[in-house]
Amino acid sequence: MAAVLLAVGGCQPEREEAPVIRGITLPSWYRTDYDSPAADRYLRDIRATGARWVTFTPTWYQKRRGDSVMRPTEETASDAGLRRIVRRAHAHGLKVMIKPHVDLPGDGDRAEIRPRDRAVWFTSYRHFITHYADLAAATDAEQFAVGTELAGVSGDRAAWTEVIEAVRDHYDGTLTYAANYDEYRRIGFWRELDLIGIDAYWPLSDRPTQSGERLRKAWKPISERLAAYSREQDRRILFTEAGYVSQRGTTTAPYDWTVSTRPGDAEQAAAYRALLDTFTGRRWWAGVCWWMWDDWPDSGETPAKLAYTPHGKPAEKVLREKWGAS
Structure with a gap:
């Protein structure tokens, strides 16, 4: 269990370099995405930023928020494709987190999933998540997320403890859960996991801003609360997601792609820099997996110049600077 060792009695410095995850997410939206001819180029470009981790997000779907089962669809990355891209990532010198998602069709919010029959839903969920735990074990993926932003069901501590126990029967690596920024305090099973995972989409301003000073000031009370929470839970905190679209006003609502x-x-670049300036070197902070690298060719709903990707933008230069890319 990778519990964090925190300073006691003020005898050790608050800021101290510790191993951190420098990651970028490469999501999938269709069965063949991870077999795209662009895959190797994307992985090379991710590595060139100074990243040392990549996150993959195979996704199953349920038709309605009250349904009690989830299933793969044509929008689910194939198992064979996921295995191949994990092998490719390792060949490029990247460590891997597999972070399975359960989603609703269209723009439905997975946080609104509230199954009519929770017992049946959790049975279906264990089937889903252990399927990917087996795949993570078979591919030697270094880290695995047992869930992502499932606020409608994440309060059921007993059921999630069973999920985590089932995953540990299939996979021996590091485990986390990716809680939304407004969900993480309601999670009762952090002690069963190795890292606290937070999708860090906190609004930082009430109006568009490029001011690094203003953004760092906004992060300060959040950082203090997170440091205290890390001590309370005796776990380091990983930002399992963080990201900003390259649109005016992204700092007011980082979770909004429109x-x-x-x-x-x-x-966007100022927001990247402020986050890294604020948290780099904090002993309780385990790093960040940025959302996200490029969409696959012909799959992006948002034009690249307005999308979350930092690729080819000033935000990529921030990453290269902060992560020491050669």
Whole structure:
């Protein structure tokens, strides 16, 4: 169990370099995405930023928020494709987190999933998550997320403890759960996991801003609360997701991919820099997996110039600087 060792009695410095995850997510939206001819190029480009981790997100779907089962669809990355891209990532010198998602069709929010029959839903969920735990074990993936932003069901501590026990029967690596930024305090099973995972989409401003000073000031009370929570739970905190679209106003609602139609490359870059300035070197902080690298060719709903990707934008230069890319 990878519990964090925190300073006692003020005898050790609050800031001290510790191993951190420098990661970027490469999500999938279709069965063949991870077999795309672009896959090797994407992995090379991710590695070139200074990243040392990549996250993959195979996704199953349930039709309605009250349904009690989830299933793979044509939008689910194939198992064979996922195995191949994990092997490719390792060949490029990247460590891997597999972070399975359960989603609703269209723009439905997975946090609103509230099954009519919870017992049946959790039985279906254990089948889903252990399927990917087996795949993670078979591919030597270094880390695994047992769930992502399932706020409608994540309060059931006993059921999640059973899920985690089932996953540990199939997979021996590091485990986390990816809680939304407004969900993590309601999670009762952090002690069963190795890392606290938070999707760090906190709003940082009430209006568009490129001011690093203002953004760092906004992060300060959040950082203090997270440090205290890490001590309380005796676990380091990983930002399992964090990201900003390159749109004006992204710092007001980082979770919104349609906040504006006006480009905001400088605001995106300022947000990247403020996050890394704030948290790098904090002993309780385990790193970040940025959302996200490029969409697959012909699959992106948002034009690349406005999307979450930092690729080819000032935000990528921030990553290269902060992560020491050669």
